[in-house]
Amino acid sequence: MKIAVIGNPNVGKSSVLNRITGSKLFVSNYPGTSVEKNQSTMKIGGQTLNIFDTPGIYSLNSYGDEANVSRSLLAEEDIDLIIDIIDATNLERNLLLTYELLELGKPILILLNQIDRARSMGIKIDCKEMARNLESPVLAFSATTGEGLAELLQLLEKGINHKRFKLEDVNYQPTVDGSGNEKMPVLVLGAEAACSGNCSNCLTFSKDCLSSADLLRAEKARNLARLVSNKMDARQKIRLEKIQTFIDRPVVGTILLLVFAYLAFNVLLQFIQISEGPINILLAPINKLIEDIISSALPKSLITTILTKAVPEGLIIPFTIIMPAMLMVSFLMAMLEDTGLLPRYTVALERLGSFFGVSGQAIIPLSLGFGCRTPAIVATRIMPTVAQRFIVITLLSIVIPCAATLGILASVISAFHASLLVVVLTMITALIVLASGLSRIMPVENEFIYELPPLRVPLASNVWSKIKIRFSGFFTEVLPLLLAMSIAIRALMESGALEIFRGMEEFTRFLFGIPAEAFVAVLITIFQRYLAPLVLMSLTLTPREATIAISMIALSLPCLPMMVLTVREMGLKSLLKILAMGLLTSFTVGIVLNLILPK
Amino acid sequence: MNIAQFEIGQKLKVLKIDGAERRLFEMGIMPGAELQLIARHPFKGPLVIKVGNADVALGRSIANKVKVEAV
Numbered sequence: 178m179k180i181a182v183i184g185n186p187n188v189g190k191s192s193v194l195n196r197i198t199g200s201k202l203f204v205s206n207y208p209g210t211s212v213e214k215n216q217s218t219m220k221i222g223g224q225t226l227n228i229f230d231t232p233g234i235y236s237l238n239s240y241g242d243e244a245n246v247s248r249s250l251l252a253e254e255d256i257d258l259i260i261d262i263i264d265a266t267n268l269e270r271n272l273l274l275t276y277e278l279l280e281l282g283k284p285i286l287i288l289l290n291q292i293d294r295a296r297s298m299g300i301k302i303d304c305k306e307m308a309r310n311l312e313s314p315v316l317a318f319s320a321t322t323g324e325g326l327a328e329l330l331q332l333l334e335k336g337i338n339h340k341r342f343k344l345e346d347v348n349y350q351p352t353v354d355g356s357g358n359e360k361m362p363v364l365v366l367g368a369e370a371a372c373s374g375n376c377s378n379c380l381t382f383s384k385d386c387l388s389s390a391d392l393l394r395a396e397k398a399r400n401l402a403r404l405v406s407n408k409m410d411a412r413q414k415i416r417l418e419k420i421q422t423f424i425d426r427p428v429v430g431t432i433l434l435l436v437f438a439y440l441a442f443n444v445l446l447q448f449i450q451i452s453e454g455p456i457n458i459l460l461a462p463i464n465k466l467i468e469d470i471i472s473s474a475l476p477k478s479l480i481t482t483i484l485t486k487a488v489p490e491g492l493i494i495p496f497t498i499i500m501p502a503m504l505m506v507s508f509l510m511a512m513l514e515d516t517g518l519l520p521r522y523t524v525a526l527e528r529l530g531s532f533f534g535v536s537g538q539a540i541i542p543l544s545l546g547f548g549c550r551t552p553a554i555v556a557t558r559i560m561p562t563v564a565q566r567f568i569v570i571t572l573l574s575i576v577i578p579c580a581a582t583l584g585i586l587a588s589v590i591s592a593f594h595a596s597l598l599v600v601v602l603t604m605i606t607a608l609i610v611l612a613s614g615l616s617r618i619m620p621v622e623n624e625f626i627y628e629l630p631p632l633r634v635p636l637a638s639n640v641w642s643k644i645k646i647r648f649s650g651f652f653t654e655v656l657p658l659l660l661a662m663s664i665a666i667r668a669l670m671e672s673g674a675l676e677i678f679r680g681m682e683e684f685t686r687f688l689f690g691i692p693a694e695a696f697v698a699v700l701i702t703i704f705q706r707y708l709a710p711l712v713l714m715s716l717t718l719t720p721r722e723a724t725i726a727i728s729m730i731a732l733s734l735p736c737l738p739m740m741v742l743t744v745r746e747m748g749l750k751s752l753l754k755i756l757a758m759g760l761l762t763s764f765t766v767g768i769v770l771n772l773i774l775p776k
Numbered sequence: 777m778n779i780a781q782f783e784i785g786q787k788l789k790v791l792k793i794d795g796a797e798r799r800l801f802e803m804g805i806m807p808g809a810e811l812q813l814i815a816r817h818p819f820k821g822p823l824v825i826k827v828g829n830a831d832v833a834l835g836r837s838i839a840n841k842v843k844v845e846a847v
Contacts, residue, residue: 298829387801528821
């Protein structure tokens with residue numbers, strides 16, 4: 178039996194599914210990510226159930242990937258049962274989707290989730306009356322307490338006794354919506370229709386379509402909600418609600434959120450620093466062992482040299498620097514989601530983000546980037562659209578310096594008495610130019626509507642399973658790729674390909690005002706950031722030359738792990754675009770600084 | 777009138793929506809709906825309103841499409 182689980186965002190679909198299947202497989206989807214079908218199989222009383230999770234949607238006819246996924250799931254897979262999960266505290270709005278689902282003619286089981294929360298808010302719902310009205314079973318449920326689970330499993334085992342929901346015989350008149358288009362509603366999914374209100378098949382569908390069928394469903398939803406729910410006197414606000422009211426205040430709340438963010442950020446940095454030492458110590462003998470094995474197994478040659486250096490490099494960096502950061506960032510992001518704080522950050526930072534041409538949420542991954550940029554790339558999944566993700570990842574790759582980079586920059590700047598002021602100003606200018614330039618090319622949706630779910634105390638087990646899921650991909654996908662790239666880069670460097678640039682003294686001096694040696698150093702650190710101190714320190718540079726070289730290094734390409742992750746998250750084409758922009762930025766910075774800095 | 781022009785805590789009723797904004801409709805913001813203004817962020821920042829039992833944050837430009845009156 179194939180079951181599709183559908184419902185509004187924030188109703189607790191994933192928690193319900195984890196309750197039903199007794200597993201911890203389901204995790205909330207972020208909008209804008211490659212939304213995949215999430216499915217699980219379980220056996221009940223001899224029957225095998227294939228359960229498909231879907232991203233939260235407000236309507237089947239919404240504009241966007243999430244609704245597309247749900248619609249194609251219903252069309253392509255032969256779904257036997259739809260489980261519609263409703264937030265019992267927001268009946269009227271949730272019923273809009275319910276009425277759309279009912280019109281599909283498939284058996285539906287309705288779960289009134291968060292019934293415990295509704296009860297504590299003084300809301301009482303007549304499930305029997307609701308079931309009678311909708312001609313489908315309605316179960317009061319709570320994923321947190323487990324209420325309703327037994328009845329649900331019983332129902333699933335027995336099979337749903339389904340009476341086909343009768344479409345009302347109504348004469349729909351053509352109506353004119355705000356844009357002047359005529360719309361005549363036809364309700365059944367799959368029926369051919371042009372401008373019929375059947376949005377799923379409409380070719381001119383846009384986000385502004387609203388037909389009288391929608392308005393009719395909204396009216397039915399309103400009437401049913403009024404009929405079956407009853408609000409008694411609201412009881413005393415619990416502590417969490419008082420905190421929420423406080424945080425939602427514009428000025429005070431924003432300050433509080435920023436303080437939290439600052440503290441969380443410090444925890445991240447500390448964690449990275451503390452864990453680096455022990456991991457290094459643990460890995461050192463293993464690295465030596467690998468080197469010895471390779472050199473004794475293979476004959477002395479170029480390839481051996483490449484491998485003996487690249488393999489430890491490909492392993493040390495991910496483990497010492499990236500992995501602790503990944504772990505901590507996964508933890509922080511899981512907490513942000515599960516507490517309900519994430520959308521509040523979006524709201525608080527919206528103005529700041531729009532200054533840079535990005536959504537308020539962009540501030541979060543950009544800030545994380547100052548700690549370590551590889552997990553920051555993973556954090557960009559919270560961005561609402563792919564275009565915005567790309568902008569933020571580009572900014573992370575080219576402009577934002579991670580803690581390691583900051584350390585390197587600081588030591589090199591002081592060693593050569595380069596101008597800190599110029600470097601910092603250059604970076605800020607580059608950030609503003611890139612951000613506004615990119616958002617002009619890829620216009621950002623600046624009208625937003627966000628539901629703010631109630632604040633809640635996160636479940637430790639949920640947070641842990643999110644961390645595990647987000648983290649496991651690291652070992653299976655990132656590590657092998659990283660190793661391969663380390664070997665490739667090492668091969669490039671050992672082959673002496675970069676040596677050609679040594680002879681281009683006049684060229685580099687003319688363009689960038691730096692000696693060819695320094696330019697080679699810039700190129701090397703572009704590929705291997707961690708070599709910067711070694712390479713640059715061996716040169717003699719004037720402060721002016723050093724300032725230019727350092728600025729070119731600071732604004733260039735992402736490190737290898739970032740490149741790997743960018744390919745994984747956005748594809749190779751996106752990485753190539755970013756690399757091109759990075760090189761362009763770096764060279765432009767060098768040329769411009771050479772022109773404007775006094776000799 | 778626009779939502780932003782009211783006092784915090786004011787209960788409002790939607791008169792009409794300028795243009796057809798489906799996302800407003802999906803959130804339950806449509807003619808006849810009851811709202812309450814919860815917060816207004818400075819510098820023309822987002823508005824937070826209560827629709828039913830849910831809190832919804834609206835960007836200023838989309839919020840200004842919702843015409844309301846006091847209840």
